[in-house]
Amino acid sequence: EDETETPAGRTFAPPNVRRLARELGVDISSVSGSGPSGRVTEGDVREAAEGGNEETKGPK
Amino acid sequence: MVVGDIATGTDVLVIGAGPGGYVAAIRAGQLDLDVTLVEKDAYGGTCLNHGCIPSKALITATGVAHEAGNAEAMGIHADPAIDMGGMMEWKDGVVDQLTGGVEKLCKANGVNLVEGIAEFDGENRARVAHGGDGQGSESIEFEHAIVATGSRPVEIPGFEFDGERVVSSREALSLESVPDSLVIVGAGYIGMELAGVFAKLGTDVTVVEMLDEALVGFADDLAKPVVDGMEDLGVEIRLGEAASDWEETGDGISVTTETDEGEETNYDCEKVLVAVGRQPVTDTLNLEAIGLEPDENGFLQTDDRARTDVENVFAVGDVAGEPMLAHKGMKEGQVAAEVVAGEASALDYQAVPAAVFTEPEIGTVGMTEAEAEEAGFEPAVGQMPFRASGRALTTGHTDGFVRIVADAESGFVLGGQIVGPEASELIAEIGLAIELGATLEDVAATIHTHPTLSEAVHEAAENALGHAIHTLNR
Amino acid sequence: MVVGDIATGTDVLVIGAGPGGYVAAIRAGQLDLDVTLVEKDAYGGTCLNHGCIPSKALITATGVAHEAGNAEAMGIHADPAIDMGGMMEWKDGVVDQLTGGVEKLCKANGVNLVEGIAEFDGENRARVAHGGDGQGSESIEFEHAIVATGSRPVEIPGFEFDGERVVSSREALSLESVPDSLVIVGAGYIGMELAGVFAKLGTDVTVVEMLDEALVGFADDLAKPVVDGMEDLGVEIRLGEAASDWEETGDGISVTTETDEGEETNYDCEKVLVAVGRQPVTDTLNLEAIGLEPDENGFLQTDDRARTDVENVFAVGDVAGEPMLAHKGMKEGQVAAEVVAGEASALDYQAVPAAVFTEPEIGTVGMTEAEAEEAGFEPAVGQMPFRASGRALTTGHTDGFVRIVADAESGFVLGGQIVGPEASELIAEIGLAIELGATLEDVAATIHTHPTLSEAVHEAAENALGHAIHTLNR
Numbered sequence A: 001e002d003e004t005e006t007p008a009g010r011t012f013a014p015p016n017v018r019r020l021a022r023e024l025g026v027d028i029s030s031v032s033g034s035g036p037s038g039r040v041t042e043g044d045v046r047e048a049a050e051g052g053n054e055e056t057k058g059p060k
Numbered sequence B, C: 001m002v003v004g005d006i007a008t009g010t011d012v013l014v015i016g017a018g019p020g021g022y023v024a025a026i027r028a029g030q031l032d033l034d035v036t037l038v039e040k041d042a043y044g045g046t047c048l049n050h051g052c053i054p055s056k057a058l059i060t061a062t063g064v065a066h067e068a069g070n071a072e073a074m075g076i077h078a079d080p081a082i083d084m085g086g087m088m089e090w091k092d093g094v095v096d097q098l099t100g101g102v103e104k105l106c107k108a109n110g111v112n113l114v115e116g117i118a119e120f121d122g123e124n125r126a127r128v129a130h131g132g133d134g135q136g137s138e139s140i141e142f143e144h145a146i147v148a149t150g151s152r153p154v155e156i157p158g159f160e161f162d163g164e165r166v167v168s169s170r171e172a173l174s175l176e177s178v179p180d181s182l183v184i185v186g187a188g189y190i191g192m193e194l195a196g197v198f199a200k201l202g203t204d205v206t207v208v209e210m211l212d213e214a215l216v217g218f219a220d221d222l223a224k225p226v227v228d229g230m231e232d233l234g235v236e237i238r239l240g241e242a243a244s245d246w247e248e249t250g251d252g253i254s255v256t257t258e259t260d261e262g263e264e265t266n267y268d269c270e271k272v273l274v275a276v277g278r279q280p281v282t283d284t285l286n287l288e289a290i291g292l293e294p295d296e297n298g299f300l301q302t303d304d305r306a307r308t309d310v311e312n313v314f315a316v317g318d319v320a321g322e323p324m325l326a327h328k329g330m331k332e333g334q335v336a337a338e339v340v341a342g343e344a345s346a347l348d349y350q351a352v353p354a355a356v357f358t359e360p361e362i363g364t365v366g367m368t369e370a371e372a373e374e375a376g377f378e379p380a381v382g383q384m385p386f387r388a389s390g391r392a393l394t395t396g397h398t399d400g401f402v403r404i405v406a407d408a409e410s411g412f413v414l415g416g417q418i419v420g421p422e423a424s425e426l427i428a429e430i431g432l433a434i435e436l437g438a439t440l441e442d443v444a445a446t447i448h449t450h451p452t453l454s455e456a457v458h459e460a461a462e463n464a465l466g467h468a469i470h471t472l473n474r
C-alpha cells in the first residue's frame, strides 16, 4: 500500500491537479499519488472522482 | 432623488484600487461581471503610489550611481552626482505611467471607476462620498463586495507623523532634498530598503530597532550580508533600542531611544523616519452596517476563498492579513473575483515568496529548515555560495548564497532562501518548484544557462543531493 | 622504461578540462572512479579562460560605466572613465579565481591532474606529451575515455588570425588598449556581445554579416531590440556583406566586404575581429588509433549516453556537437561520468536554454511557436511586454518581452523566448516548467514576487490562457 501522506498533511500536487480536484469535488488530501515520489497526478484525481482511488488509502 | 445622490447597482463592488482591489476588479470584468471599483485616492494604492514602485525606483537610481562610483576595482572611475529633483521626477514618471496603466486596464476590462470614499450602508448597499465641496455622494447596491482597503503605517506614541520632522515611508519617498542625517526607527524591510537609498544619497543614516535583530522574520544568515552591506555603506544599526521621544534642537531634532534596561541614547538628525510596521485600514468602512468586525489585529478574517464571515463579502490584500505583500493581495483579488463568478478557485497555494530589495537582496519562499522540521519533515538542505558562482564573480557581487530545503525522503522541494544578487528574481524558480511538487532531482536535472546566477539554484539542489560540482558537498 | 615516459593506469581518462571535461572528471571522482584529467592549456577551457567568463566580466564592467553615464533621465550625472588596464586586471582576477577553483575542486574530488597534450595510442591507451623541452611524455592506460577537447574559432580565407590586426574573440578579450575602430565579422552572439563591449568603451564598431539577419537562429522579434540597442550605441550593422579581404593602410587596415551581387565596400579600422563560428577540435587526438572518425561537420557523434561509436569512448561538450554551449557540455560531462559508473543516466532532457548577454539580453529555451507547430502541436502563445512591468520601469529597462509557448490542448509548456533585462536569468523558470511537464495554469497559479521581472513570466502564462491582468489579452 502506497503511503503518500506527508507530515503536516501536505499533499504534493501541481496547481492544475488541485483545481481539477476542486472541480470534481475530490478531497485531494485523501488521494494517493502515483507520480514521482507520490505526487498526485491528474489521473489519480480522475480515478478518485470515479470512486477508485480515494478509499484505497488508509486513515492516518 | 436629489442631484449628487444617484443610485446605481453592480454585481461586484470593489473598495480600494491597490493591487488587491484592482486585480479583483479587472478579473471580475474579464469574467463578465458588472463591477464597480471605488478608490478615494489614487489608482494602484499604496504599492504603486507610495510603496513597492517608488521605493524600487529610488533603489535602482541610487544603486546605479553608487555602483559606478565604487567600481575602481573594475577599472571604472566615476564620481556620479545625484540630482534629487531629477531623480524624484523620474520616479514620479514611473509611478504615473503605472497608475495610468492600471486605470486604462480597468476601463478596457469594463470596470466602472468611481472616485470617493466607500462605506457600507446596509447588507447590500454602500455609500460613496465624493471628494470636494458639494460633490455629494452616491449609493451603490451590490450583490457582492470585495474589501481591499489596504493598510497604513503604524504610528508610535510620541512620534505622530507631521510630514516634516517625523515622516513615514510615504513622505520619505518624496523628499525634495537629501537630508544630512536621518534616524530610521525600525529595521524591517521598509526601513532597511530606505536606509540603503539614503546612505547612497550621502545621508548619515542611523537605524534603531527595538528587537535585537534586524530584518526579523528572516533567518540570521540571510540578514547578515544585508546588515554587513549597510555597515559598509556607513549605516549605523542600533539593536535593542526603542525610540521613546524626540525634540527640536537648534537646527534639527534629537531622537531618544531606550533599551530594555532603561539606558537612553540621543541621536541628532534632520528627520526621523518611522517604519515599524503597517496596520489594516477598516475604520473608513462602517463595517457594522454589514455585520463584520475586524479580529484583534485589525484584519478581516477570510477563508480559503477570500470570503469573510458574511457570505457575499470578500476581503483581499493587506486588510485580509499577513503577509502584507502586494503579490499576496493580487492572488487574493483574483481568487475573490473568480469565486464570485462561480469558478472553483481557492487560495490553495503552497507558498508566498517575499523579497527585500537591499544590497544584497533577499528572496525567500516556502519553508526554512527549521520550519520543515517543525512540520514533521526530515529536511535535506543544499547550499551554494555566490562566491563560487562564475556569473556572480563577473558581476562583482559575490556576497550571499542560495539555499534549498527539501524533504529528504521524497525529495520534494519545500522552500528556498536566497541572499545575493537578483535574489528577488531567482526565488521565482524555487517557488514554481514548490507549487509543482518538484523534487531536488527535477531541479538538478534541469539544464541552467551558463554563466547565470540561476545556476546557483541548480547547484544548491545538487548539493542537497550530495553531488554538487562547483562547491564541496557537506 | 626511460625517464619521462612513465606509464600509469586509470578507470577514466578525460581529455580537456573545459566545462565538459572538468565536470566529467569531478563527477567521476565523486562516483569513486579513478579518474585522470589531461589538459594542455588552462583549467576551465575556453569557457573560463577565453569565453563565457571573461566576456561576461567585460560586459558587466562596460555596462556599469555606460549605465551610469547615461542615466540623466534618473537624475544621475556621471562621466565615467574606464581604465582598460584596470578593467583587464579585474577580469583576469575573476578568471584566475575560477580556474583556481576548478583545479581545487578536481583535487578535492580525487581527480589526478596531468598537464600535456593527449592523443590516442591504441584502444585503451593514450600518450600525453608534456609541454616544454625534455619533459617527455607519459603513457596512460584507460578503461574509458571521455573526449572533451572543445572547439576553436573558425578562420575565414584571407583572414588568418595574427593576434594583431586580425583577431579572434580570445585576443579581443585581452586587448591592452581600446581600439579606435573595429570591424567585427559575424553578427552571431559572440560578435554582438563584443560589439556592445567595444561600443561602450568608445570604439567605433562596424559589424558585417554575410547573412541578411543578425543573431541568426533567434526569432526576428528577439533580435530586433538587440539590434536597435546596438544602433543606439552607435554600432553600424551591415547585413548581406561577406568579408572578402583586408589590407594594411597607413595607420590601420581596410576591410573589404562583398555582397551577393558582387558589390564591394571598404571599412577602415584599427583591427578586425572575426567571430563567424567555432569548430570542434579533434585533430590533436590521433583518432584513428581508437577507431573513431569525426562526422562531416567535424563533430564526434554520440548517442543519448554521450557514448561514441566506440563502446568505451565518450565525447562531451563542443566536440560532441551543437549547441556549442558550456551548460550543454556540463550536462554531457555529468551523464558520461555517471554512465561509466554504471548509473542509469541519459541525455533525456527536454530543452537546452541559450542566452545572449547583450543589452537587452536574450534568453530562450525549448520550442518557438513555429517549432511547436512543426512538431504537430497547436500552440497557445502568451506574451508580456516589459514596458507593462512595474519592475522593468523601475530599472529603466523596458525594451523587450517574455513569450511563453504551450500546447493549447494540454497546456504543457513547450518553450519560452525572452528579450529584455535579466532574460538570461528569467529563462530558468521556463526551463524548469518544460522539464517538469508543467502547464500554463501551473505557472499562472504560482505566486510571483512583486515587483519583479519574473512576474512577466507569470503574466505571459496568464496571457496565453486569455486572462492576463497587466496587459490586454490577444
Ligand SMILES: Cc1cc2nc3c(=O)[nH]c(=O)nc-3n(C[C@H](O)[C@H](O)[C@H](O)COP(=O)(O)OP(=O)(O)OC[C@H]3O[C@@H](n4cnc5c(N)ncnc54)[C@H](O)[C@@H]3O)c2cc1C
Pocket (backbone or CB within 6 Å): B015, B016, B017, B018, B019, B020, B021, B038, B039, B040, B041, B042, B044, B045, B046, B047, B048, B050, B051, B052, B053, B055, B116, B117, B118, B119, B148, B149, B150, B151, B169, B170, B190, B281, B284, B285, B316, B317, B318, B319, B324, B325, B326, B327, B328, B329, C449, C450, C451
Ligand atoms: C515603502 C513600502 C515599500 C513596499 N514594498 C513592497 C514590495 O517591494 N513588495 C511587496 O509585495 N509589497 C511591498 N509593500 C507593501 C505593499 O505596498 C502592500 O502589500 C500593498 O499595497 C497592499 O495592497 P492592497 O491592495 O491590499 O492595499 P493598498 O495598496 O494599501 O490599497 C488600498 C487602497 O484602498 C483605498 N481605500 C482605503 N479605504 C477606502 C475606502 N473606504 N474607500 C475607497 N478607497 C479606500 C486606499 O486609498 C488605497 O488606494 C511596500 C509598502 C511600503 C509602504
Ligand SMILES: Cc1cc2nc3c(=O)[nH]c(=O)nc-3n(C[C@H](O)[C@H](O)[C@H](O)COP(=O)(O)OP(=O)(O)OC[C@H]3O[C@@H](n4cnc5c(N)ncnc54)[C@H](O)[C@@H]3O)c2cc1C
Pocket (backbone or CB within 6 Å): B449, B450, B451, C015, C016, C017, C018, C019, C020, C021, C022, C038, C039, C040, C041, C042, C044, C045, C046, C047, C048, C050, C051, C052, C053, C055, C116, C117, C118, C119, C148, C149, C150, C151, C169, C170, C190, C281, C284, C285, C316, C317, C318, C319, C324, C325, C326, C327, C328, C329
Ligand atoms: C567569446 C566566447 C563567449 C562565450 N560565451 C558563452 C556563454 O556565455 N555561455 C555558454 O554557454 N557558452 C559560451 N561560449 C561557448 C563555451 O565557451 C563553450 O561551449 C565551452 O567552452 C565548451 O566546453 P568544452 O569543455 O566542450 O570545451 P573547451 O572549453 O573548449 O575546453 C576544451 C579544452 O580541451 C583542451 N584540449 C584540447 N585538445 C586537447 C588535447 N589533445 N589534450 C589535452 N587537452 C586538450 C583545450 O586546451 C581546452 O582547455 C563562449 C565562447 C566564446 C569563445
